[in-house]
Amino acid sequence: MSHLGKTQLLFRAANPTRHRSSGAGGHNTVAVSLVAALIVLASAWGNAEAAKTAPKVVILEFHGMKQGILDENLEDLPHFQELIKGPNDEHAYVYIPRVLTTVPAASQPAVSSMYTGVYPQRTGVVSTIWFDRTTTKVRTLISYWQQRINRILAANGVKTLFDYVGDAGKHALTVMLMLTNGADWSVKSGGFFWGNASVSGFVRNGRWFPDSSYVDDRTISGFLRGHVTAYKKSLRGIRKYHHLVPDVMAVQLLGIDLFSHFPPRDLQKREASMDWIQRHYARSVLDPLVGRVIRDLKKACCYEDTLFLLVSEHGFTRIKKHIADDTLDHSLAGHFKLPGVTTSRQSAEAVIMPGACTKEIYLKNRRSRRWMDPPRLFADVKPAVDLLLANPDVQTCMNTLVIRQYPGERWEAVTEDDQWWVFDWKTYQASPGDDFSFFRALRPLGALAQRFELGEYVVRGLRRQYTRQTAPDIKLINKKGYYFERDFDKYGHHGSYYPDDCFVSFWVAGPALSRIIPGRHILDRTASTLDLVSIVTGLLGVPEPGGLDGDNPLADLHGGPTGFRKAAPGYLHGKGFH
Known part of the structure; x- marks a missing residue:
């Protein structure tokens, strides 16, 4: 029965003479007072019961954690195991x-998509750094106030998980996320935080690079108890001043990403594998921090009402070979005007974006001199490709490259009916290298399936990443383990098109989960980080937003275990720490 229905019944029971004469005014006054008190008590009882039973969702995003780091080592992670x-x-x-x-x-584009449920093409956050053809500006996501992602999403009318939670009358807290639209409270880092982290990194590791354990320790402290200026936004401060626990709490832990880029020198000397490095960090740093989270939530008397999502946004790979970051610049500089001291991006003929496993090249139509005009396939794109292939370093690192199509905009006797071609550069190199040979080396995008284990995923990602004004004309994709870098001391990286970087694992667990999904389940099919919004709204009982690119794989568990299998007893014993 609704709270309104309960109130009406209470009112009728307490005031059966409400339609009698006013002669009993004193009795009516007492009755009305009694009714008012009962209404308040009923409302308080209803709110207390709702607060007691409604689950709280804590999202712990371990940024950069590889697939399997938790499940294969759970016996060495006692606090993760308890959770x-x-x-x-x-x-x-x-x-x-x-x-x-x-x-x-x-x-960051994948983080933005994870918390919105739609592809980068729709969020407008298409890359970590990109060139905007309409403004000829290079767009980045880093700013002092950390509002660029929020502004891009707002400009494109894209809602976040926290917007959907707020629309349902619930509350959200974010910690260390740059994406905060819709959140009631946000704990962020600043220059002082990163300065201290870098000093700590220099003292501990002899490198001016943020200390990963410091970053994660301060992040958890900010979440649970706040810093000097962020106390009111922390869980403890929110409970003190607002007398509630947020319904969704999203915490981004960047430490394992930082640690994997530059592990301690002794691990590098031992040539430790990336799995070993991340297991070490999970055991020595993350597991104790999870223990702190459990203890503090128990003290707050909300642990039993909490469920957890343990997620990651990307994996990691040990660098096999470093390629100088300016390799492509040297390839094109003699024949294309590149931005520099004397050349603006507006007057340049090519712009090359920084990248790790990929490099993106934007080309101007050198006849019309306009950036929004498609570059000529044989007069602008082909010369750039020829220059790239003439560089032996490019041939060493490159797996393949894709070339942008412009359906309905460019007429050069070549059919354009997709967003990209795959360029068969090895066949082209063995040819005379003329226009006809270039044309014959253009393959449908589906040909990527022959070059990548995750071919369909790569094709879908390329088609759903860019907008017309942000798409590059040439995208070079490296071999596994080959990364463009400025710092050749970097040990690990991410952002490749290979399974180690693309696959992660998700866990949904915690004391409150059994109220919604009893038992233990393993999903047999592949899911996506795009599914996070649908998963969380489903767990909270919030109406699932329409128009999302992700779906809720857990929905099957409410109507039957379609796509799932029961976890066998003793399934998670782990493989130990080796």
Whole structure:
């Protein structure tokens, strides 16, 4: 029965003489007072019951954690084990072992898509850094106030998970996320935070690079108890001043990403594998921090009402070979005007974006001199490709390259009916190298399936990443383990088109999960980080937003275990720490 219905029944029971004469005014006054008190008590009781039973969702995003780091080593991670399985091995959980990041070779764009449920093409956050043809400006996502992602999403009318939570009358807290639209409270880092982290990194590791353990420790402290200026935004401050626990709490932990880029020198000397490095960090840093989260939520008397999503946004790969970051610049500089001291981007003929496993080249139509005009296929694009292939370093690192199509805009006797071609550069190199040979080397985008294990995923990502004004004309994709870099001391990287970087794992666990999904389940099919919004809204009972690119794989568990299998007893024993 609704609260309104309960109130009406209480009112009728307490005031049966409401239609009698006014002669009993004193009795009516007492009755009305009694009714008012009962209404307040009923409302308070209803709110208390709702607060007691409504689950709270904590999203712990371990930025850069590889697939399998938790499940294969759970016996060495006692606090993770308690969170997932329970202190007496009684908790329900859902394990999704194969989760693809939104698009290959993305970091913040994939984070933006994860918390909005739509591809970068729709969010407008198409890359970590890109060239805008309409303004001839280079767009980045880093700013002092960390509002650029929020402004891009707002300009494109894209809602976030936190917007949907707010629309349902619930509250959200974010910690360390740059994407905060819709959140009631946001704890962010600043220059002082990163300055201290870098000093700590220099003292501990002899490198002016943020200390990963410091970053994660301060992040958890900011979440649970706040810093000097962020106390009111922390969980403790929100409980003190607002007398509630947020319904969704999203915490981004960047430490394992930082640690994997530059592990301690002793691990590098031992040539430790990326799996070993991340297991070490999970055991020595992340597991104790998860223990702190459990203890603080228990003190706040909300742990039993909480469920957790343990997620990651991308994986990691040990660098096999460093390629100088300016390799492509040297290839094109003699024949294309590049931006520099004396050349603006407006007057340049080519703009090359920084990249790790990929490089993106934007070409101007050198006849019309306009950036929004498609570059001529044989007069602008082919010369650039020829220059790239003439560089032996490019041939060493490159797996393939794709060339942008402009359906209905460019007429050069070549059919353009997709967004990209795959360029068969090895066949082209063995040819005379004329226009006809170039034309014959253009392959349909589906040919990528022959070059990548995740061919269909790569094709879909390329088609759903860019807009017309942000798409490059040439995108070079490296071999596995080959990364463009300025710092050749960097040990690990991400952003490639290969499984180690593209696959992550998701866990849904915690004491409150059994109220919604009893038992233990493993999803057999591949899911996506795009599914996060649908998963969380489904767990909260919030109406699923329409028009999302992701879906809710857990929805099957409400109507039957379609696509899932029960976890066998003792499934998560782990493989130990080796």
